Amino acid sequence: MAVTQLKPKGNMSEAEWQTRCDxxxxxxxxxxxxxxxxxxxxxxxxxxGEEGTFLLNEYGEPFDKVTASSLVKLDFDGNVIGDGxxxxxxxxxxSAVLMARPDVNAVTHVHTRASVAVSAQKRGLLxxxxxxxxxxGHVSYHDYEGVALDLDERxxxxxxxxxxxxxxxxxxxLLTAAxxxxxxxxxxxxxxxxCQIQIDAMAGGSELIxxxxxxxxxxxxxxxxxxxxxxxxxxxxxxxxxxxxxxR
Numbered sequence: 001m002a003v004t005q006l007k008p009k010g011n012m013s014e015a016e017w018q019t020r021c022d023x024x025x026x027x028x029x030x031x032x033x034x035x036x037x038x039x040x041x042x043x044x045x046x047x048x049g050e051e052g053t054f055l056l057n058e059y060g061e062p063f064d065k066v067t068a069s070s071l072v073k074l075d076f077d078g079n080v081i082g083d084g085x086x087x088x089x090x091x092x093x094x095s096a097v098l099m100a101r102p103d104v105n106a107v108t109h110v111h112t113r114a115s116v117a118v119s120a121q122k123r124g125l126l127x128x129x130x131x132x133x134x135x136x137g138h139v140s141y142h143d144y145e146g147v148a149l150d151l152d153e154r155x156x157x158x159x160x161x162x163x164x165x166x167x168x169x170x171x172x173x174l175l176t177a178a179x180x181x182x183x184x185x186x187x188x189x190x191x192x193x194x195c196q197i198q199i200d201a202m203a204g205g206s207e208l209i210x211x212x213x214x215x216x217x218x219x220x221x222x223x224x225x226x227x228x229x230x231x232x233x234x235x236x237x238x239x240x241x242x243x244x245x246x247x248r
Contacts, residue, residue, distance in 0.1 A: 015048035020068035022181045023055055023106075024246040029185065029237055030110070031064035035192060037111040041173070042090035045181060046098055046105040052076045054098055059087045067246050089148040093157065097177050100158025104177040106184040111173035114196040119168050127211045128201055131194040136213070137220030138187060140164040144171040166191055178229065185237070186230030 012020075023045045030036055030043070039060050047053040055071045057063075072084030076095050080086070090109070097107045118125055125132055125139060142160040145153055161167050166187050167175040174191055178184040201208055223229070 013049060016050075017068065019045050019048055019181075020055060020071050021247040023071060024066045024068045025238060025241055026108075026181055026185055027057060027063040027066035028241055028244060028246055031062070032240055033189075035110050035112050035188075036063045037173075040087070041110045042087055042094065043109070043184075044090075044094035044098070044107045047073060048105075053081060054094065056086045056090055056094060059085045059090075067248050069248060092148040092151060092154060093175070096154035096157035097161060097175070099154065100161065101177060103179060106178055106181040108176045108184050108188045109169075109173065110188065110192065112192050112195070114199045115168075115174045115192055116172065117199050118195040119173060120171050124168055125191075125194060126198055126208065127213060127216060128208050129194055129197040131190050131197060133211060133216045134219050134223075135166060135187060135191045135194055136216040137223070138164050138166040138176075139191070140167045142167055142169050144169065180230065182230030182234035184230070186233050189233070 023043060026043055039062065042057055044054050044056050047055060053073055053075050055073055057066055058070050058072055061070060070084075072086050073081040074084075074086060074091065075081065076099055078091055078095075093109055094107050097104060124141060125136060127133060127136060140160055140162055142157055145156075148157075161175075161177065165176060165178055165183075167177075169175060174188065174195070176184045176187040176191065178187060
């Protein structure tokens with residue numbers, strides 16, 4: 001399911017408008033799934049057909065109010081193209097990933113309670129659930145350096161992500177990076193769910209059953225062989241937004 005407006009606004013390309021609509025939808029989806037941290041997390045998408053530009057949310061706008069038009073367009077030097085104000089830490093994190101990974105077009109970053117809890121555990125994500133086994137092959141780690149205001153951290157963020165599609169930011173939260181918005185959402189959902197399961201299982205107090213990593217390796221190979229990641233889930237979740245006028 002694609003959400004579009006008959007005509008993009010101004011001189012905007014149809015591809016940019018569609019990306020804006022999809023990214024605005026993802027912000028609202030995260031609000032529905034209670035995956036926000038007030039106004040302090042962010043999602044981004046590269047502007048199709050334009051070198052070195054991407055979209056980020058207007059700083060201070062609640063996720064459930066984001067629209068296609070309210071997204072801020074900026075370049076990798078932090079220059080706003082048009083109007084809007086962005087979160088500096090969000091700029092540092094998202095520009096780092098998009099600069100380091102030309103194959104990535106969408107990035108998510110969240111601070112859900114379960115993900116921060118797992119990020120604070122020395123062992124990180126454990127192989128104890130099907131959800132964890134799906135994502136473990138994608139995951140790398142980045143040590144906490146404080147609020148991400150120092151642009152020098154961009155190089156380290158990119159290096160720590162490497163060729164992975166997800167990263168646990170130690171003592172901080174989660175990040176996913178993918179070729180499409182649906183694929184980035186799919187990985188984020190699985191990864192956050194795996195974190196929730198881990199915290200719940202540990203709270204039960206019983207000994208945990210750890211699964212062999214060759215299962216995760218097999219799931220990773222199957223992921224690599226498939227295409228259209230997240231498209232089916234994306235079509236389903238967009239139905240939750242029926243009646244919401246975010247494509248404006």
